Each structure stands twice: as structure tokens, then as C-alpha cells.
Amino acid sequence: KNEVEQSPQNLTAQEGEFITINCSYSVGISALHWLQQHPGGGIVSLFMLSSGKKKHGRLIATINIQEKHSSLHITASHPRDSAVYICAVALSGSARQLTFGSGTQLTVLP
Amino acid sequence: NAGVTQTPKFRVLKTGQSMTLLCAQDMNHEYMYWYRQDPGMGLRLIHYSVGEGTTAKGEVPDGYNVSRLKKQNFLLGLESAAPSQTSVYFCASRDRGYEQYFGPGTRLTVT
Numbered sequence: 001k002n003e004v005e006q007s008p009q010n011l012t013a014q015e016g017e018f019i020t021i022n023c024s025y026s027v028g029i030s031a032l033h034w035l036q037q038h039p040g041g042g043i044v045s046l047f048m049l050s051s052g053k054k055k056h057g058r059l060i061a062t063i064n065i066q067e068k069h070s071s072l073h074i075t076a077s078h079p080r081d082s083a084v085y086i087c088a089v090a091l092s093g094s095a096r097q098l099t100f101g102s103g104t105q106l107t108v109l110p
Numbered sequence: 111n112a113g114v115t116q117t118p119k120f121r122v123l124k125t126g127q128s129m130t131l132l133c134a135q136d137m138n139h140e141y142m143y144w145y146r147q148d149p150g151m152g153l154r155l156i157h158y159s160v161g162e163g164t165t166a167k168g169e170v171p172d173g174y175n176v177s178r179l180k181k182q183n184f185l186l187g188l189e190s191a192a193p194s195q196t197s198v199y200f201c202a203s204r205d206r207g208y209e210q211y212f213g214p215g216t217r218l219t220v221t
Contacts, residue, residue, distance in 0.1 A: 035212075041198065042214050045209055045211070097155055097168065100152030
């Protein structure tokens with residue numbers, strides 16, 4: 001069993017829809033990251049959180065430490081949001097290596 | 111401020127050939143990481159470094175070697191390439207916080 005599970009693996013939405021991507025993990029963590037990978041391949045960090053909720057524009061990330069679960073929400077989705085969204089957890093320890101989920105491919109249709 | 115850069119962007123190798131991938135960062139970060147990304151799988155950690163002159167094995171280190179002679183550079187070497195090493199390789203660096211900054215990736219094909 002993977003230490004980080006994401007769902008769904010693939011998601012197609014119509015422009016304007018509210019989108020939720022889920023991430024569950026089974027290990028103790030220092031922090032959880034949400035990353036975005038565009039078709040060109042580059043990876044950018046969207047959020048890093050260890051508790052509660054963070055918001056940036058139309059993106060919202062939440063985490064429930066007790067339930068070992070995080071969600072990434074996109075409000076008023078747009079075709080430019082089409083990308084792979086990756087959940088990663090930072091393990092405890094000085095090097096804080098990341099363990100990654102396999103990603104969610106999001107396609108937003110106009 | 112270029113962030114994290116990787117050289118080369120693309121490479122095709124024949125089985126048994128060797129090569130070195132270069133990662134450079136200009137943010138004075140202590141921590142650097144090499145990952146590989148394969149279809150249907152999450153990124154997996156190959157090797158990492160917690161400072162100049164140090165290296166450590168990650169999840170999938172076999173067939174790779176690394177060096178961190180200078181703080182800004184982290185080199186990943188393949189001594190004898192195998193088709194199983196066909197992948198996209200990402201380098202990342204981190205300061206004392208948690209956030210990692212990723213390079214643009216190197217697409218390697220081993221035939």
C-alpha cells in the first residue's frame with residue numbers, strides 16, 4: 001500500500017465547476033505539500049501546510065491531521081487549471097524527504 | 111535569480127553508456143534532492159544531500175551515484191545506463207523551511 005494515496009486519478013470538469021482532489025496518508029508527517037505540474041513538465045509548489053486551511057486565489061487547501069487527510073479545492077475552474085496535481089508529505093526528520101502521491105490529472109473543458 | 115536549473119534538458123543514451131546530470135541552484139539552499147518520475151508512479155527520491163560534501167541514499171538509489179562538492183551543485187551520475195533508467199529526472203532544493211523548489215527536469219531515454 002502506498003503511503004500517500006490520491007483520488008481521483010483522473011478528473012474532467014466543465015469550466016466553472018468546483019473541484020476537489022483528495023489525499024490520504026498513512027505516516028507521521030511534518031507538513032503536506034500540494035504541487036502542480038503543467039504539460040510542459042515543470043513542477044511548482046502551490047501550498048505547504050501542517051494544519052488548518054490555506055487559500056490562494058481560487059485555490060484552497062485543507063488538512064485534517066487526526067484523520068491523515070487533505071483536500072485541494074479549486075473554485076470556478078478554468079481550462080488553464082488543467083494540470084497534474086500532486087500531493088506530497090514531508091516525513092519527520094532533519095532531511096524532511098518528500099513522499100509523493102501518483103498525482104491527479106485534471107482536465108477542465110471550456 | 112535563476113532558481114534551480116538542470117543540464118541537459120534531454121538526452122538519449124545507449125545501454126552501458128555513462129552520463130552526469132547537473133543540478134545548480136543560486137538560492138544558497140542547504141538541502142538538495144534528485145527524483146525520478148515514471149508514468150503512473152509518483153516521484154521517487156534517488157539521493158539527497160543535507161549540505162556541501164554530504165550525500166545520502168533515498169528510495170531508489172541503485173545504479174546512480176551523486177556528489178555535492180560545491181553547495182550550489184548536485185550531480186547525478188549513471189555509470190552504466192540501463193533501459194530501466196529511462197525516466198524524467200527532477201532536481202529540487204530547499205532552505206531551512208519545508209518548501210522545495212524544483213528544476214525543469216531532464217528527460218532521459220536509454221535504448
